[in-house]
Amino acid sequence: MIEPSFEDWLREERARLVELAVEALGKLLRHHVRASAVEPAIQVGLKLLGLDPTQESVYRTLMWLYEQQDRRGAALRLYETCLGVLERELGDEPEPETRDLWWRARFSPSGA
Numbered sequence: 001m002i003e004p005s006f007e008d009w010l011r012e013e014r015a016r017l018v019e020l021a022v023e024a025l026g027k028l029l030r031h032h033v034r035a036s037a038v039e040p041a042i043q044v045g046l047k048l049l050g051l052d053p054t055q056e057s058v059y060r061t062l063m064w065l066y067e068q069q070d071r072r073g074a075a076l077r078l079y080e081t082c083l084g085v086l087e088r089e090l091g092d093e094p095e096p097e098t099r100d101l102w103w104r105a106r107f108s109p110s111g112a
Helices: 006-034 038-051 056-068 072-090 096-107
Strands: none
Touching: 006 038, 006 056, 038 056, 056 072, 056 096, 072 096
16 A cells, blocks of 8 residues: 655645635634624635635625625625636536625615
């Protein structure tokens, strides 16, 4: 049996730790949203996307949080980022729920 090289072990360990961090940040994000802690939730969501930018549900959560703060421009920019990441990384387009949030931020008079 051939032992994996240090680099192989390190790559696997990093992936495992990122997965654990994504899981923990996801739980923390849900906690902040339930507690109506908008700004901490935004910060956690942004960190989460930094680790895994393909999590469309996090984009939706952040867009909704930005709407709560009347930050329609931020929600629209985030949608554009989501659009690019999904196309580039997954060859996919946003889900209907994500497009609905974009529509609401773009065309609703109140942004809500």
